[in-house]
Amino acid sequence: MNTSEIKGYHSALKIFSRLRESSFKIITMTFGLVLAVFIVALLIGVVTHTTPKALLESLLSGEIQFAIRLSLITSVISTIFCIVVSVPAAYALARYNFPGKNILNTILDVPLALPPLVAGVALLILFGTTSFGKGLAEAGIKFVFTPLGIILAQFFVNMPFMFRVLRSTFQGINPRYEYVAQTLGSTEAGAFWRVTLPMARNGLMAGSIITWCRGIGEFGAALMVAGSTRMQTETLPISLYLNMSCGELPLAIASATILIVISLISLFIFERFSGFARVF
């Protein structure tokens, strides 16, 4: 080998070793990229499956309009219930120490791990077959096969999301803010209302968004409790399911498109309001 050949050989070695060094980076990045492409392709596939005109027509159809309205109403109401129940519960579990606290924490997370269908069956059994449920029904509060059942299902399945975001938010607020407020004339509840709750605003927003978004998409538990009656308990996911099963593809895709748009917007807002995404 002459000198230039040796030089060439060396530089080739160098490039090769640099490639080897970064090949790990390239491989791992490729995985991430492929995954991202897959997700985007799926979403685009749904949205572009029909013509824009057909999509618009479906969106304006009475059935989809009904589904949108029912989904919005039920999800907003169930989110409000989640807030009302989770705020005090999350506060208690963030602030106080008491025997059985760990068990309570675990139990409150159970709906998160439970398959929604199972949650739905459990709700159906409690509210449909027991004397408790029958009593409620006689008093005019019917959950089985009604929109009320949809709210109940959404509440039960999504409560842990609200609860967990709020619990970690309250844990992140130094209790001494409340102590100071109490020395300034507030009751415990007053200090919570005037200091802790406003300070928890971002967590509350993030929790509400994710709870609401999941409420809109809730299918399994709602199907069990409220059934899938066209124009009665037909939320967007139920509508998607009904229309897919009887071949009304444009309607199904209209529902799917709306659900995609709502999810994306919610995700965006959620990320903006928090580093709370870490709770999960």
Next chain:
Amino acid sequence: MVRVENISKTLGEFFLKDVSLDVGDGEYFMILGPTGAGKTILLETVAGIYPPDKGRVYLNDRDISRLPPRKRNIGMVYQDYMLFPHLTVEQNIKYGLRSRKLGKQKGPQRVDELANLLGVTHLLHRHPGTLSGGEKQRIAIARALIMEPEVLLLDEPLSALDSETRAKLRKELRRIHALTSTTMIHVTHSFDEAFLLGSRMAIMNHGEIVQVGEPSEVFRKPNSKFAAEFLGVTNVFRGESRVDKGIAYIDINGLRVTSTDNREGQVYLSIRPEDILVSLSPLESSARNSFQGKVQDISDAGIIVRITVDVGLPLVAAITRHSFLDMGLQQGMNVFLTFKAIDVHIF
């Protein structure tokens, strides 16, 4: 005024063990102790944040042990301010007004007065997040004072500040105390603060009160090894100072020490043991203070050896083990101690 009787309280790893205290009306009372001594829980128990496990708290001879904080009229200021971040400075200061019901006119007037007193008027519309530590602490103090508390509890209020701001705010605290004659209980781990502010002080360790007394007395006669070590009462003396051409001459028991700190009258001075040079013969140097004396005591702590030399006062010098061995120091030997005027700290 405030009487704490045999308070015990356990809170996680912090605890109080049978603590009793008596703080007089209008007194500026200091509580001095190392981290984890239980100083904060003591304040929080007095404020009513937690009920004590045992013992009682009295305010003006009224048992307040079971009263909630809002009914005690005791103010609280924390080291890290605890300003409500979602409220403006003004809203922070007037937080307590809602329960005081001063009326439409008097309330805002009171906010202005306090903002004036603490020099934060120009900050009223800002949010706490954008302020400096000193500014935040002033606002926290104003917020507590709006309640016109009978007692103001200060939990290391100056510890998080830089030394310049600390000195300024320390003066401010003294001024506020003089103006409002509010009883103050101030927790700290700095004995400069205890000296400069306190009319009396208590030393705490491991959840117990170790000693109570006037600062000078506690410094002069620490009643325990802990107190002496914690106070670091090496080379603290009291004397009469006279300033001439920028140099202070302090007479202590007939001994004259010079310092570059300019303060006249009755003062305390301290010299850090490591700032004192030890030699076997007189040193020719620029240092203004040089004394001769006999080695009284040698305490060997490894790399550093502390020797006590009687030069009319017991002065402690810290030297390395190496120079200790080089000089062959022994008890009763005659040595010379030299230190610069700039190393003599007056307070």
